[in-house]
Amino acid sequence: MVGKRVFQRTLKLLFLICFAVVVIFPFYWALSSSFKPESEILSDQFVIFPKRFTVLNYLNVFNKEQAPFGLFFLNSFIISIGATLFTLLTSVSSGYVFSKFNFRLKNLLFAAILATMMMPIQVYVIPLFMTVKNLGMINTLPGMALPWIIMSTGIFFLRQNIDQIPNELLNAARIDGCSEYRILWQVITPLAKSAIVAISIISFNVVWNSFFWPLVVAQDASVYTVNLGLTYFQRQYTIEYGVNMAAAFLSALPPMVIFLVLRRQILENIALSGLKL
Amino acid sequence: MEKLIFFGQFAVVAVLSIVTFAIILAKPMSAVRRKQLLFVASILVPVLAIFFIVRIYPMLQTLIISLFKYDPIRPVKPFRGLGNYVQLFTRDEQFQQSMRNTLLFAGITVPVNMLIGLCLALVLQRRFRGSSFFESLFFIPYIAPIVPMAIVWQWMYAADGVFNQIILALGAGKVAWMSLHTALYSIMIMFIWQMNGYLMLIFLVGLRGIPDMYYEVASIDGANWWVQFTRVTLPLLRPITLYGLIVATLWAFMVFSQVFVMTQGSDVAPGAAVQVLVLDIYQKGFTYRKMGLASAEAVMLLLIILVITLAQLRLGKAKE
Numbered sequence: 001m002v003g004k005r006v007f008q009r010t011l012k013l014l015f016l017i018c019f020a021v022v023v024i025f026p027f028y029w030a031l032s033s034s035f036k037p038e039s040e041i042l043s044d045q046f047v048i049f050p051k052r053f054t055v056l057n058y059l060n061v062f063n064k065e066q067a068p069f070g071l072f073f074l075n076s077f078i079i080s081i082g083a084t085l086f087t088l089l090t091s092v093s094s095g096y097v098f099s100k101f102n103f104r105l106k107n108l109l110f111a112a113i114l115a116t117m118m119m120p121i122q123v124y125v126i127p128l129f130m131t132v133k134n135l136g137m138i139n140t141l142p143g144m145a146l147p148w149i150i151m152s153t154g155i156f157f158l159r160q161n162i163d164q165i166p167n168e169l170l171n172a173a174r175i176d177g178c179s180e181y182r183i184l185w186q187v188i189t190p191l192a193k194s195a196i197v198a199i200s201i202i203s204f205n206v207v208w209n210s211f212f213w214p215l216v217v218a219q220d221a222s223v224y225t226v227n228l229g230l231t232y233f234q235r236q237y238t239i240e241y242g243v244n245m246a247a248a249f250l251s252a253l254p255p256m257v258i259f260l261v262l263r264r265q266i267l268e269n270i271a272l273s274g275l276k277l
Numbered sequence: 278m279e280k281l282i283f284f285g286q287f288a289v290v291a292v293l294s295i296v297t298f299a300i301i302l303a304k305p306m307s308a309v310r311r312k313q314l315l316f317v318a319s320i321l322v323p324v325l326a327i328f329f330i331v332r333i334y335p336m337l338q339t340l341i342i343s344l345f346k347y348d349p350i351r352p353v354k355p356f357r358g359l360g361n362y363v364q365l366f367t368r369d370e371q372f373q374q375s376m377r378n379t380l381l382f383a384g385i386t387v388p389v390n391m392l393i394g395l396c397l398a399l400v401l402q403r404r405f406r407g408s409s410f411f412e413s414l415f416f417i418p419y420i421a422p423i424v425p426m427a428i429v430w431q432w433m434y435a436a437d438g439v440f441n442q443i444i445l446a447l448g449a450g451k452v453a454w455m456s457l458h459t460a461l462y463s464i465m466i467m468f469i470w471q472m473n474g475y476l477m478l479i480f481l482v483g484l485r486g487i488p489d490m491y492y493e494v495a496s497i498d499g500a501n502w503w504v505q506f507t508r509v510t511l512p513l514l515r516p517i518t519l520y521g522l523i524v525a526t527l528w529a530f531m532v533f534s535q536v537f538v539m540t541q542g543s544d545v546a547p548g549a550a551v552q553v554l555v556l557d558i559y560q561k562g563f564t565y566r567k568m569g570l571a572s573a574e575a576v577m578l579l580l581i582i583l584v585i586t587l588a589q590l591r592l593g594k595a596k597e
Contacts, residue, residue, distance in 0.1 A: 012400055016411050019397065023415055023470070029439055030429040046442035090327065093320045101317050109325065116332050118586050120531045122555045123579045126562050126572050127282075127338035128331065130349070134283045150327050180316040209422045211534040212555070216563055227424040227534075234428065234541055241432055248425035259420040263413050270478060 034058065034246035041241050057242040061250065064233075067221060069247060072229035076251070079145040079225065080207040086149035087203040088196060095158025096188050100170065110159075117152040121213055129216055139219040148207050154199045161195035162188060198269040201262065205255045226251035278354060282341075286334045290326045297322060339572045339579070347569035354569075361573035371561075372574060375552040378461060382553060383529035385462075390469050390525050391518070394476030399510075401477075402484045412481065419474035427538035430467040431455070434539070455539070457550045464535050464551065471535075472528055476521050483517030484510070516593065523589040530581055531555060554578055 033041055034057050036050040061069045098110055121128070128147065137143030165188065173183050189196070211227045218228055230251060233244050259266060301314045343361055345354045365372045397415060401408050418426070433439045434454035441451045454463045487510065495505045511518075533555035540551050554574070562571030 009405075015400060020411060020414050023418060023474075026426065026429050026433065026470070027417070027421070029433060030425075033432075042437060044437060044442060044445055046439065046446045090324045094324045097317050097320045101313065103314060103317050109321070112333070113328065116336075118527065118582055119332070119336070119579070120527075120582070122531060122533065122558055123575050123582070124332070124335035124339050125558075126342060126568050126575065127335035129563075130279065130338075131283065131286070131330065131335065134279075147331055150324065150331065155324075180313070205420070205422075209424075211424050211537075212559070215537075216559075227422065230424055230428055231538060231541060234431075234538070244428060244432065248428045252421045252425040255420055255422055256417065259417070267412065267416065267478065270475075270482075 030245045030249050030252075034242060034249050036242055038240065038242055057240075057246040058250075060240070060243045061247045067224075067229055067232050069226070069229055069250075071222070072224050072226045073251070075141060075223055076208060076225040076227075077254075079141055079148075080204050082141075083145040083148035083207045084200050084203040086145075087151045087154050088200060090150045091154030091158045091199055092189060092192065092196065093184060094155050095162050095192075096184055098155070098159045099162040099165075100167070113152050113155055117156065121147055125213065125216060132217060138217055139223055141223055144214050144217050144223065144225070145207065147213055148203065148210070151199070151203060151206075154203065157199060158192060158195055161192050165191050194265070194269070197262070197265060201258055201266060204258070208255055279349075282338060286330055289334075290329055294322045294326065336579070339575050342569055343572035343576050345569045347572070348566050349568060350566065357569065361570050362576075364570065365573055365577070369570075371552060372557055374550075375554050375557040378550075378552055379530060379532075379554045382461065382465060382468075382532060383526055386465050386468055386472075386529050387522065387525045389465075390473055390476055391521055393469065393473050394521065395480050397473075397477040398480035398484050401481055412478070415477050416474040418471045421471070423471065423534045424538055426471060427467065427535045430470075431539045431541075434463050460540060460551045464532075464539055467539070468528075468532065468535055472525070476525060479517055479521055479524075480514070483514045487513045519589060519592055523585055526585050527582060530578065530585075533559070 032048070032050055035053050035055065036047070037052050037054045037056070040047055040051060098106065132138055132143045132146060135143070137146065169191075170183055170187060173187050178186070209227075210225075214225050214228055218224055221229075221232065224232065226247075230244070230247055233239075233247060297318055298315075301311060301318055306314075344356060344358060346357050346360075347354050401412060435441075436451065436453070438454075440454060444450070444452060453459060491509045491513070492505060495509050500508065532553055536551055536553050536556055537559075555578070558571050558574050558578070561567045561574065
């Protein structure tokens, strides 16, 4: 009986380790290739560790005149952080209003917001493109961030979270003469902190990951995000795979670092709420 | 017409905002209530205005544009009625090919993804030392951005990429991973690798939510593993399974970045063999400037998503 259990456990662990290797291999391969000199990359031999270790590829990522990767990083950070701040502003404030106030059409408006939750940007990209063009925001960073300054999931999640805050607390603040804006800022915001962190991570990842919309809006390299920059590298006549891997690894890093740091919180929030990332 | 449509949305927003504030100010009510409503309006009016301009209005416009022959640089935009839809289904080989490809993509990735996710979750169901490590590890591909990972995979699939290196080392011949006939399947493998972690996680949440009591009762009754799985686990997992099914299906119908990135610069770029729905919308609308036709296709996508989401609501309700 004991023997059988040990056998089962070993089998289980073996299965998990095999699977883990498959899952991790592409990351490992990108990382190890990014440290290989070009001569080692273009060979038919399977070289698992770089024989000659070089950081030249990483230097080359930032040395391209036609494709300034440092700028692409900056652009990606600007639109991801900018859109996230707006998303927080709109989510927390309207989450509070939908949670703690009653007014006519409330349920209808909330349902309208929820109804669009599943709709991807591809469905309405053409008219949105024309609106952005008419606003003169084509080929600008604000234009690239525009679709993400509001997020149905954020409003929904914040409302659910603020529902948990007891009304007595808010009434106490009101009796003390707090204005609603101050309650929003000084009572709601600190109490909804974990929801705010969750939504920030999701929003940042969504924008950092975005590709379809930037592809439509960006027209020259000055506003490229890292994702667009990567495909630009790809279109070069001579593809330098080592440089490509270094660039790919660097641009995958920010969301992954956030995940590794806030792992527990992210997994728990998804576990608890079925939030989609 | 374009100007009218453009200014129309701001006019609608302006009128609705003014009416809202006018009603609040004009209607007889207590001062406290009025102050409260003014606060509500001061938050919701801007939020809903943005929401209207970046979501609702573009969706309505998609419906309208799909009825026109719409080239943004031509001043005349002739009305075609349902002509664009008729064209899609009768003459547009490109669209029909991309529809077939997308259906194939969904038909394969959805069941495989669900099955692998469920298997992993079953293995990880009972916590043990190191289980949370594996959970996080399997979730990492889902967290990693799509485009860089697609570039990594494209290179692994290349003629002298690592997959062929391994195959050569094992003594077999090279495989053309990104040829006309194989590219779509290679992309599916990458897609499943990338998305699976999420399904694993939600299955895990579902499995761990099943009280131990049920299993204990089942074992006392002498139920073996398979009976427990089919009589206890699967029925109780039904809501999660349904949710996972919907999510996986939506992903498959919306696939774009992987296909776009991985077929660039290969033999198949961007040939009909790997054409998928969203890629076709992009090319029609922004490469060939056939925005009317592209909008009609976007409406088809909208309908598909709507049907899937409504099916979820229906099925979810039916069993409760």
